[in-house]
Amino acid sequence: MLGLFGILLMMAGLWISGNFVVDLRHLPIIISVYMGGPVSGLLTTLIISLYRIYITGGWTVISLAATVNCFMTLAISLTFIREKNLTLSKWMSAVLGSAVVSLSATFYVASPLNPESIFIFTTIKTLGGLFAYFMMNHIKKTERAIHLLEEAANRDHLTGLYSPRAFDALFEEVFHTSKATKKPFALVMLDIDHFKKINDTYGHLNGDTVLSQLGILLNQESTRKAYPSRKGGEEFAILIGDCDSQTAEVFAERIRKAVEKGPFQLNDGTIVPLTVSIGAGSFPTIAADKLLEKVDDALYEAKRSGRNRVELAKS
Numbered sequence: 001m002l003g004l005f006g007i008l009l010m011m012a013g014l015w016i017s018g019n020f021v022v023d024l025r026h027l028p029i030i031i032s033v034y035m036g037g038p039v040s041g042l043l044t045t046l047i048i049s050l051y052r053i054y055i056t057g058g059w060t061v062i063s064l065a066a067t068v069n070c071f072m073t074l075a076i077s078l079t080f081i082r083e084k085n086l087t088l089s090k091w092m093s094a095v096l097g098s099a100v101v102s103l104s105a106t107f108y109v110a111s112p113l114n115p116e117s118i119f120i121f122t123t124i125k126t127l128g129g130l131f132a133y134f135m136m137n138h139i140k141k142t143e144r145a146i147h148l149l150e151e152a153a154n155r156d157h158l159t160g161l162y163s164p165r166a167f168d169a170l171f172e173e174v175f176h177t178s179k180a181t182k183k184p185f186a187l188v189m190l191d192i193d194h195f196k197k198i199n200d201t202y203g204h205l206n207g208d209t210v211l212s213q214l215g216i217l218l219n220q221e222s223t224r225k226a227y228p229s230r231k232g233g234e235e236f237a238i239l240i241g242d243c244d245s246q247t248a249e250v251f252a253e254r255i256r257k258a259v260e261k262g263p264f265q266l267n268d269g270t271i272v273p274l275t276v277s278i279g280a281g282s283f284p285t286i287a288a289d290k291l292l293e294k295v296d297d298a299l300y301e302a303k304r305s306g307r308n309r310v311e312l313a314k315s
Helices: 002-011 026-036 036-054 059-081 088-109 115-153 166-181 197-202 206-222 245-261 287-303
Strands: 015-016 021-022 185-192 226-232 235-241 276-283 310-312
Touching: 002 036, 015 115, 021 115, 021 185, 026 036, 026 059, 026 088, 026 115, 036 059, 059 088, 088 115, 115 166, 166 185, 166 226, 166 235, 185 197, 185 245, 185 287, 197 206, 206 226, 206 235, 206 245, 235 245, 245 276, 245 310, 276 287, 287 310
Parallel strands: 276 310
Antiparallel strands: 015 021, 185 235, 185 276, 226 235
């Protein structure tokens, strides 16, 4: 798309000095390097260059000079903005570097330009570069704001884990991936033992502190394919891709031991003991539409059997 945009900018060039045209074809190359990296920049450069050679002039000195100009712009862009660190100084260094290369190419293939033409040329390149910078900066800020809104919608504010709504969407996603890859997936559910006692004894603010610390622990213990979420209150669930029942049981036992080991600290520095009861199960051993119910049953069986233990769901 940026290559086609570059072609449009070539068509909309401004003629100065009667036979000399100035355009902003270099901007799509710079933008593509910033947005997509070296491969994107190279593809954009090739599209613009091939159009210039094969559509608008053939193999002439002018078209070859324009092609060299495009590739020099690519090299300059990779030098200044390849790390996607969008600052005005680096961006304008790429823009002005490209302008110098373009001006040099023009001096090579055309008659000497008068100072007025050079001024117009430099002004158009600079203003075009500034406009593109502020546009890209605005897009970057908008993307960051959208990302923050998505995070707020999908994350539990207290624990930093996925929210119940996000859990439902993740369950569908993991389930469909499992069906497509023919690999199992597991569900682990856990509940804090006697959490009401913590709230009643130390207050809800301290209870929230404990929940927050447990969220950190679950994130640390979860693997790349594990998605920990807070189901509500003191109940949590973890979806694990490519995981059978036995592996889920081992994972759940590791979580149980980590929670038991702690430590969990209240706002005043008091250390409180904490344990969890856990249920675990997997698909396809248990049908997907029954998995949540069966693992929940296993969780409450763990509670009835003495708490601080892992119970494997029965199919």
